[in-house]
Amino acid sequence: MSLFWRIFSLNAVGLVVAAALLLGPVTVSTPVLPGEVLVVVVGLTALLVVNAVVLRVGLAPLGRLGRAMATADLLRPGARPVVSGPVETAELITTYNAMLDRLETERAESAARALSAQERERRRIARELHDEVGQTLTAVLLQLKRVADRAPEPLRHEVSQAQEATRAGLEEIRRIAHRLRPGVLEELGLLSALRSLAAEFSAHGLRVRHDLAGDLPPLTRETELVFYRVAQEGLTNTARHAHADRAELRLTAAPDGVGLLVRDNGRGLGDASDGAGLTGMRERALLIGATLTVEPAPGRGTDVRLHIPTEDRA
Structure with a gap:
């Protein structure tokens, strides 16, 4: 009662x-x-x-x-x-x-520590993949080349196939290391990093059109990293789950703040609940005082919007 x-x-x-x-x-x-x-x-x-x-x-x-x-x-x-x-x-x-x-407050602080540790671990893994595994595969390629030069004709085709498989594995290792540690973001800034991200997904079958404002206000490294990771996770979800063939990546600056839009023409949200990817994006948005919204796109597909107000950006 x-x-x-x-x-x-x-x-x-x-x-x-x-x-x-x-x-x-x-x-x-x-x-x-x-x-x-x-x-x-x-x-x-x-x-x-x-x-x-x-x-x-x-x-x-x-x-x-x-x-x-x-x-x-x-x-x-x-x-x-x-x-x-x-x-x-x-x-x-x-x-x-x-x-x-x-x-x-405690959730934001713990998320900040966890995400900071995650970024450090990403950099460590990327460095080890590039320096250790990459060098090992490069040495294997050189050894296979010497074997191919000395192998009899019936075996050269098989050695050539092993070379191609090793070369493809080396390229995959480099691609994974690049996604784990976006060096272009640290060296050339957010706009170049987003262009490179769009080109990377376009090269793997998803046509990504980007519209990136060039008059962005100064952003901290943490803010740029959050924008990059949200764009990366949004495009990754589109490529894996949305059954889309086109996507749009838009970065805009307005008097009230800076906004990021990732839009696709896929099947939409449906009744799916937030997975680890969306939860991670929301936690990253909280770190910089930004607002993340995930909603149906006009017509068809999904919109992922990240907006950081002007007062929080300062």
Whole structure:
């Protein structure tokens, strides 16, 4: 039984007993006059209605608090229930809001540490792939070339196939290392990195059209990295899951901030829930005070939008 019905039932029982006493042993006239019965019944009904209204209004903030707790999402911060109601209820809502502020701050800090460690690990793996595995495969290619020069004619075709497979593996290693550690972002900046990213996906079957504003305000390295990773993850999801053949990559600057759009013409979101990719993008957006939205594109497909306001960018 809800708190409203518990309190209302208790008050109603008391009022009904009081009315019964007025119409029974505790009365001013004997026998009870019809007018007295009418007055008592009307008064009882009015008291019950007023009691129900007062309880409903007084307990409404608790209902709003319950709905806010049920829909709270640390990856979509900012929503807070309004502090209202009696003193005890207002204190409870204030305490909940303070707890939510603390949880969001701790979540953002832990996500920042985790993503920073992830980027360090990406750089380490990329360096080892390039320096260790890449050099080993290069040495294997040189050895296969010497073997091909000395091998008899019947074996040269098989050695050539081994060379091609090793060369393809070396190119794949280099591509993975490049995606793990975007050197072009560190050396040439965000615009060149996004152009290179669009060209990379276009070379693998997804036609990516890019429209990148050249008048961007100064951005921190963390902000540029978040923009690059969101674009990379958005195009990766498009290539893997969207069944799309075209995509659009747009970076714009406006008085209210900087925005990134990744749009495809795929099958859309459907009923799919957020996976690890979208969750990672939302966590990265929180690090720089940006807003990430994923919604259906006009007509068909999916829009991934990242926007950082001007005040947060500074």
